[in-house]
Structure formats: C-alpha cells, structure tokens
Amino acid sequence: MSKAEALFDGHHQPHVPAHLGFYDLRVPEAREAQATLARRHGIGGFCCWYYWFSGERLLERPFDDVLASGRPDFPFCLAWANETW
C-alpha cells in the first residue's frame, strides 16, 4: 500500500495513515489513541461492527479486550453485521 506511486498529476498516492500511523488494534495504546482522537473531534462514541455468523464470531478481539480492560473509557455500541462473510 505505502509503495504505491502517483501516476498522474493530482493522483493522491500512496495513501498512508495520518495521525495514528500503522496501528494494530491488539495494542491497548492504539485503542486509547483512537478514543482520544475521536473525543477531541467531537465524536460521541464508537459503533463497533460485531461479526457473528451462525454462532461464530470473527474479529472479536479488539472489542473483547476493551470490554475486559474497561479501557479506553469511551461510549460504544455494537452493530451486528447481519450478512455472510
């Protein structure tokens, strides 16, 4: 992704992450930074996608970690991705 090159004038490439860099949501500091950034810009909460497919959950780790640790202390709700993968 970051190796992409602009091919013409005005071609916005490469797209690289701005404020938080290349983050990994398994890292608590990354989740904390997201909440701080969101709060600073007037976001009232996160609506987290909840991937539940016939009893099997996917990509559950960031949310489970937030719930277990209580950090970041930021309002949230869940949105069930009611579809197939």
Add this chain to the structure above:
Amino acid sequence: MLDMTPCFPVGTTRHGRGSGRSYCTTRRRRRMSAGWARRSREPDAARVTIGSSSSMPGTSGERGAISSPIAITARPSWRRLSGRSRMPSALTFGRRSQVRLSARRPNDAVDQTPRRIAHAGARGREMTRGSPRARLLAFYLPQFHPIPEQRPLVGKRLH
C-alpha cells in the same frame, strides 16, 4: 492554489482601477493582516457545518424549513481569536444577518435545550454546553489486526 483566489474581480484591486496600488501590494497587505491570513487558509467554519448539521439526525426536523446552520453553530472562532475584524466583507455581513434571521424564528422561543455541536470540524475542541441533543457515532472497524482466518489469503505479511 487557494491563496491565488482573488476576493475581488480579477484585474482590479479592492481599491479599484487606477488607485495607484498594484494587485501585488494589495495581496501583500492582506497577507500581513493576521485575520485575513487565517481566513484565507481555513475554510469558513459556518460553511463547513452546512452539510453535516442538516444531515445530523434530530436537528433537521425541529429546525424547520429555514434551518440555518448558524443557529446551532458557535460564532466562527477566527473572529474571537483575532479580536477584531479589520476588513468586514460581504460574507461577514451575510453571516451576521443569518444569525439575526435564525434568532427570530419562533422555534427558538420554545426550544431551551442547550446548543451542542459535535461535528468533526470543531477546531479541535468540543463546543459543548449541557447534554447533547444528538450524538455523533463513528463506525469502528475491528479489522485492523491480523487473525488466523486471514492467513491463507494474505500470508504472513501482517505478522
């Protein structure tokens, strides 16, 4: 590119043709004025809000037909920051008159809810007073971490 946009008809200065002042002089003076420099770089706060506030649930309905974004927007902060506006323009007067227009609306007499604006362009700080009428939520995508299910697709590059 933005800096090259003239605020007066092309080929004239704001002092008019034959005023003796060149276009460049005018531009230099304008750049030297802090208020103008800030205005020329930053988009107008009031204008930025037009789209977001009218599409925000809970604000468009009660606001009525002449829903003006100004009604729920704080005064543009460049005015407070600079403390004075050296060169009031048509835009400035237009904004003032809109404020007056919205204050006359009958809804305002009934609606005592504290105004809150929670949009992304709030100049890095929340313009919050009292409890919110609406809350802005951001979709949170948990995809930004590797999971075992991805391995056959993307290999180990993420690990």
